[in-house]
Amino acid sequence: MTVKAIIASFTQQEDLNFLLTNRIPRAALTRFMGWFSKIENPLVRDASIALWKLFSDLDLSEARKDHFTSLHDCFTRELKPGLRPFDPDPSVVASPSDGIVGAHGRIADTELFQVKGAPYSLLDLLGDSALVDQHRNGSFVTLRLTSSMYHRFHAPFDAHVERVTLIHGDVWNVNPIALKRVERLFCKNERAVIRTKLSTGEAVTLVPVAAILVASIRLHFLDMVLNAQSHGPVNFPCDVNVAKGEELGWFEHGSTIIILAPGDFTFCDGIAEGTRIRAGQALLRKK
Known part of the structure; x- marks a missing residue:
């Protein structure tokens, strides 16, 4: 051939x-x-x-x-106890879930990318200019969960959860083929913006993004399910302290989590596109 x-x-x-x-x-x-x-x-x-x-x-x-x-x-199965130990180093942001490392790197002012040559903006993703300013020139990493993976996600660090914002949208597939063909895909899909602060006061934001066949995102500290049928408020003020490794919730199928961190965090050894990672493994480290 x-x-x-x-x-x-x-x-x-x-x-x-x-x-x-x-x-x-x-x-x-x-x-x-x-x-x-x-x-x-x-x-x-x-x-x-x-x-x-x-x-x-x-x-x-x-x-x-x-x-x-x-x-x-x-x-939405749980795992046997002790199978996902979280890195105890307080300077480390651990992976919140099992996944495959996708696009990651530095945020160029407020621009990041879903695949090489396919940029999108923090404002389109987060919908809040004040939160955008907190992540300007920071770091980002995209974790994709396949359908067969463990679907629960956890707190990647000791933190205070301040607010969750549900952004309604579409349910495009988030596989690599779709990411190459659909511009600003993460900004079009249903997603939750989970705002947290480290004990040092720095902002780290988790953005679970739903996809086709994902019926909902379940967050324990809100005691509710967020999905396309959710009505009423889209902003949920929170005042919750979470410990590293504590279960935050789950997807009801495979999907994606985007982690946004400050500029003084660097990627840990072994973090490369296409690498499989487990919940609890070191992902980012404070300089």
């Missing part, structure tokens, strides 16, 4: 992937998945999990329990 033919074949595969995961009624399919995944019928549950295993690298050997009431119960 010639190089030209290989490139053409790869492009066709990308086109098909994009068509199957994005050129469909995304919101309707996501609502359906939210309903379907909670069906507590043994036949539906077993068939769904078997199909999931067939098309992914799903490994349930780390799960705290070996019986699930539904597909949703399996998606």
